[in-house]
Amino acid sequence: MEIHEGSYVLLFHTARKKWLMKVTSEKKMHTHLGVIDVSSLIGMKYGSPVRTSEGKIVYLIEPTTYDLIMKSERKTQIIYPKDLGFIAARTGLKNGSKVLEIGTGSASLTTFMASIVKPNGHIYTFDVNADFIAVAKRNLEKAQMIDYVTICEHDPHQGIDIRDVDVAIVDLGDPWTVVDQVYDTLKGSGAFVAICPTMNQLENTATKLKFSRYVDIDCVEMMIRNIEARQGMTRPSTRMIGHTTYLIFARKIMQPSNKEDYKEETAVIREFD
Amino acid sequence: MEIHEGSYVLLFHTARKKWLMKVTSEKKMHTHLGVIDVSSLIGMKYGSPVRTSEGKIVYLIEPTTYDLIMKSERKTQIIYPKDLGFIAARTGLKNGSKVLEIGTGSASLTTFMASIVKPNGHIYTFDVNADFIAVAKRNLEKAQMIDYVTICEHDPHQGIDIRDVDVAIVDLGDPWTVVDQVYDTLKGSGAFVAICPTMNQLENTATKLKFSRYVDIDCVEMMIRNIEARQGMTRPSTRMIGHTTYLIFARKIMQPSNKEDYKEETAVIREFD
């Protein structure tokens, strides 16, 4: 695919030296590695190399949702790909899904989910902070996802006027406070997800869910480690991420007539059923 | 949503006691917890409880792609949700993507990817084992994804007649042997992924990629741990999965004229750029 005026390009030198930019008729881009004549990129193919004024090579990479999220404008902590991916896989998020999101933040999750559910699915996202919403809008437009997202500046505690939601995801400081409001939005057996950075949030949310007509309550943490793979000298990287967040999943049910039938979830290694 | 004849239902008692079944006019289903009158499920809403003949409660859960994969017929090792999710997130797999898969196996990955790229995207998947292909077909039909997948019984080492692929994923015992063939199928800056259960496979594949016009070579392992979250008594589960596979990611580039410009990937914590 060719680069044209208005295209986004990830200028890639190494994993630590890369820049996301929009191609315009503006003549030059100044980087740590030298100057790049931006107008000359028009008509070039993604994957091509270009030389900076200092003779360094930079590759023209077509940005993926991953790149857009990692380089997005941030007012809040983003949700990282290692967690985004598992949220999609665990909930069965797919093309056509109708999604509710409480806590838009910087829209990293919104962007990712929109890229999957479009063109027939839709994300309804709620936040009360106008600044966050402004940043979220810009990120969604940059990622070309804005058409699949409706941003509502509304406090979800007051109730949420969405119904038949496939997946509801909550990213608030106190997720347990909207469990009941979210319940009403979900279709039967619809998926509930909450982002819980602390153990305390996880504990409170799990407890609320247990007494709120949900089953398959599943609390996890995802850890990712890089491996330096070289012939004869392969070993994991010296440093790694210790923690981003815990995730809690559950599914909405209609309560049985007799409360004692509610079965508490016992610990299982769910990946290896 | 209502259950009708031919619907799939996940009968959920607990995470360890659940069954995936197709609703037919067949009268009964026998489980460890008693007998369920299947025909009576027709017309019921997902999320509803039903009682077995022994009075146990089971919930009618609408199966997600996750459920279908975890309960799929298997002739080969499946790829688990913790890895599926990150593959999607890291490559920017999205609605409309054109995907090449080498090594169909039991189609767990194929199913997951199809659920995301449809209706306009497509998966071209290659395998040489007729038995695996037969199982894959059945799993894809059960998941209603077959329309978005073309299964080719063909040895990829002979060359692959697909072009402009957004994401290519290789699940073979020797992924490095198809790196060149896959290169030709990818669009410029398209994503390459390989499933490498052993360190040796990871090492060989990384080395091949380094000398084969790819950048952003990234080797990772994803670990997942369950947390038993109970008020006043929260702790991680005693056992966890130690390992499923390593994953290696890279992006196709067109080589610069001077080979010394090729920059080796240094180790980074990519999640926290």
Next chain:
Amino acid sequence: MEIHEGSYVLLFHTARKKWLMKVTSEKKMHTHLGVIDVSSLIGMKYGSPVRTSEGKIVYLIEPTTYDLIMKSERKTQIIYPKDLGFIAARTGLKNGSKVLEIGTGSASLTTFMASIVKPNGHIYTFDVNADFIAVAKRNLEKAQMIDYVTICEHDPHQGIDIRDVDVAIVDLGDPWTVVDQVYDTLKGSGAFVAICPTMNQLENTATKLKFSRYVDIDCVEMMIRNIEARQGMTRPSTRMIGHTTYLIFARKIMQPSNKEDYKEETAVIREFD
């Protein structure tokens, strides 16, 4: 070294099939692999192979503290080697150390610590449960550590009459309830350790320590993973331990005159100072 009457021997076939026994003139030992003529072991060297009646090979291994702990009689959850080792390394436990232990349990930790601090060091261990104490005594005698341990059947909440302790370690359900009593027993800058299986216990103990004249408060968890190392086919094991316990470390100080000087411990990666 030679085996004699009364020696302990670990009969080792594989990591999963091994038995700890005491050599007596009793004629036979029956195992899954056949019968072993025990009296014939007398005079043999450790490391030698013997054949069972079914012709299987078993090795005569001289039991280490590790073996004795893993095969000990248990009334309570033992503390595992991955945690025992770090407790020793982090506190500087060494030959000659004077140690206080609250909560003797099955004496796995007591045994390990005694093996290090002897012959001049000593462990003073407290428990209120006579059954646990009986088991602990037997384990310590079997490990030949009993001379270096004084077991006190006494409630530590009433006060502890030991002074100038180098290392104090607490293994109770509510460790924060003895922090003050332990404070009095420690020498200046002596080490405090608590075993905290849940995050709640860790949180409560850390909070109590922060307001109780301790510094260098350090909460950790140790994870261990096995690697199956085979030429050309090396990979981590499929399953691993998810969690045994959290550990919390601190050092006793005498408070400065002005309370505001107390500095809260900020998060650090202590291993890589």
Next chain:
Amino acid sequence: MEIHEGSYVLLFHTARKKWLMKVTSEKKMHTHLGVIDVSSLIGMKYGSPVRTSEGKIVYLIEPTTYDLIMKSERKTQIIYPKDLGFIAARTGLKNGSKVLEIGTGSASLTTFMASIVKPNGHIYTFDVNADFIAVAKRNLEKAQMIDYVTICEHDPHQGIDIRDVDVAIVDLGDPWTVVDQVYDTLKGSGAFVAICPTMNQLENTATKLKFSRYVDIDCVEMMIRNIEARQGMTRPSTRMIGHTTYLIFARKIMQPSNKEDYKEETAVIREFD
């Protein structure tokens, strides 16, 4: 215990701001936090606070082996406490043990082991690099362990004149090249340990051991994660160590008469026998 002339003191402000020093009649010590009048420390108790010239509080901590190792002079990569501890726990290293060490390096492991095996045990350590040996000597003297260690400037490949060793530990780039020489030094069922930073070293060493009359071959990696424990806000630290080294353990046996009896070690979760 009181501080006197020649004592070592760890001046502790926080985990990231601490200094190890020797108390002399030298008047002042300059730190980031102000000046400390060193001679005034003489006669003070460990655990006491002192004020710097800028009024900051620093605590006088009695250094443990841990502190001495973390603050030691380094010409080579040290072995970290998380690995030191498990080496001791897994091998049954204890008071009185006779230890062989190949590869003295900066003597972090030597120091730790000497602190445990003294006064009757001994470490025989081998290195061929005179610079490393010089640094090792200084570290051992500073830690007051030099009397329990014999440093041999000798190439172990030529053969090692030590016998009846309880624990032999190898820290070389190519540990498999001394497996046979180490075999001769070990007592029957004595413990072998190798430090293997890369998977390749681990693989080669494991393979060599499998064909060299050892059993209970066990390859592991230890991971440590810090938890930020605060009331109502507990969560793991954002960053953690990804990797230091793999460890491989084994025990010496005398070979059975029939080679087919040699049983390959199958994968087990050893901690939970």
